[in-house]
Amino acid sequence: MGAVLVLSSIVFFQYSRTPQGNTNELPKSDKKKVWVAPDTASIPKSKEGDRIRYGRDLIVRTSKYLGPQGLVMNISNGMNCQNCHLEAGTKAFGNNYGSVASTYPLFRPRSGRLESIEKRINDCLERSLNGKPLDSLSKEMRAIVAYMEWLGHDIPKGHRAMGSGLVELPWLTRAADPARGKSIYIQKCQICHGNKGEGLKISIDGPYIYPPMWGENSFNTAAGLYRISNLAKYVRANMPNGATYEKPILSEEESWDIAAYVVSLPRPKKYFRQDWPNILLKPIDHPFGPYADKFDEEQHKFGPFIPIAKATRN
Ligand code: HEC
Numbered sequence: 001m002g003a004v005l006v007l008s009s010i011v012f013f014q015y016s017r018t019p020q021g022n023t024n025e026l027p028k029s030d031k032k033k034v035w036v037a038p039d040t041a042s043i044p045k046s047k048e049g050d051r052i053r054y055g056r057d058l059i060v061r062t063s064k065y066l067g068p069q070g071l072v073m074n075i076s077n078g079m080n081c082q083n084c085h086l087e088a089g090t091k092a093f094g095n096n097y098g099s100v101a102s103t104y105p106l107f108r109p110r111s112g113r114l115e116s117i118e119k120r121i122n123d124c125l126e127r128s129l130n131g132k133p134l135d136s137l138s139k140e141m142r143a144i145v146a147y148m149e150w151l152g153h154d155i156p157k158g159h160r161a162m163g164s165g166l167v168e169l170p171w172l173t174r175a176a177d178p179a180r181g182k183s184i185y186i187q188k189c190q191i192c193h194g195n196k197g198e199g200l201k202i203s204i205d206g207p208y209i210y211p212p213m214w215g216e217n218s219f220n221t222a223a224g225l226y227r228i229s230n231l232a233k234y235v236r237a238n239m240p241n242g243a244t245y246e247k248p249i250l251s252e253e254e255s256w257d258i259a260a261y262v263v264s265l266p267r268p269k270k271y272f273r274q275d276w277p278n279i280l281l282k283p284i285d286h287p288f289g290p291y292a293d294k295f296d297e298e299q300h301k302f303g304p305f306i307p308i309a310k311a312t313r314n
């Protein structure tokens with residue numbers, strides 16, 4: 001119990017220094033080196049290695065195993081983990097899994113408790129893949145965890161590697177604008193993601209080539225990407241497909257506006273009553289109240305965020 005408390009307060013301390021979800025906070029010496037994933041050729045040729053390889057495949061081709069026509073079970077919406085955790089969860093600032101093994105169990109303010117890797121994976125299944133959780137002891141869960149542990153084995157416990165998670169993005173000084181975002185979407189995203197955000201499948205029952213961005217087969221309203229800052233950060237360093245944090249394609253402003261457009265459109269609704277037990281820890285761009293401040297849901301969804309940040313954190 002003592003150990004758990006100490007651990008949770010350390011992790012909480014790290015988190016509380018970075019209230020807007022800056023996931024790249026590191027001791028100074030590590031700051032320059034962006035983490036590079038170990039080579040898959042170094043996965044051992046053993047039973048454990050097979051588990052790791054299966055875990056990787058579950059990240060890349062989630063739908064094949066767990067989607068609507070899944071070979072193992074049907075518990076998710078047809079998206080793949082890799083759609084948001086790019087290059088099998090290894091891309092710098094592509095929401096990679098490098099620091100998962102080194103930072104979990106982690107205190108997370110959304111649940112208000114210390115979360116295991118399994119709980120965090122199931123969070124994405126229930127929210128980002130609008131589906132159902134995996135049993136912790138299932139072959140699939142053990143494989144995904146084994147892959148994440150293998151990926152992060154060179155990162156010391158308690159550290160978060162540079163390039164994990166999403167890139168930093170300063171708040172926009174105005175509210176993000178869905179109308180401007182719409183015109184960017186039409187020019188730069190629609191060709192792959194479709195004019196109704198529906199994505200593109202190989203065939204009616206086949207896997208997605210381009211994942212949906214809104215609508216019934218997309219992530220639900222309880223997902224991390226439904227928060228405008230996460231979406232803007234993801235897009236800034238990764239989209240249109242091929243962009244990187246070193247060579248972004250959209251400007252910061254365009255990233256905010258496109259994110260505003262995407263979150264203004266319909267998608268599956270899901271509400272978890274137990275989320276954010278302490279509303280003081282709710283991120284300021286969480287689009288659903290109640291809040292500990294006087295700003296309304298509209299402003300918490302689209303901004304301007306600087307007045308909220310000033311009123312709540314300074
Ligand atoms: C629609 C996009 C999306 C999909 C699909 C998705 N995730 Fe995530 N995931 C996110 C976002 C965004 C975050 C970070 C959220 C935050 O910090 O608020 C995240 C965070 C995570 C984390 C924590 C990472 C860390 O460093 O703390 C894990 C583990 C994870 N996801 C696993 C999975 C798994 C496994 C799948 C597939 C079953 C999956 N995710 C599918 C968007 C997605």
Ligand code: HEC
Binds near residue numbers: 190209240
């Ligand atoms: C050349 C095709 C292409 C273009 C253009 C493109 N994307 Fe994507 N997008 C993809 C692919 C492919 C993925 C999934 C990546 C993977 O699985 O490796 C993706 C994934 C995403 C995701 C996460 C998964 C989801 O669907 O929610 C978002 C959000 C996204 N793109 C936003 C955008 C935005 C915004 C633009 C325009 C600025 C854009 N994309 C332009 C191909 C494209």
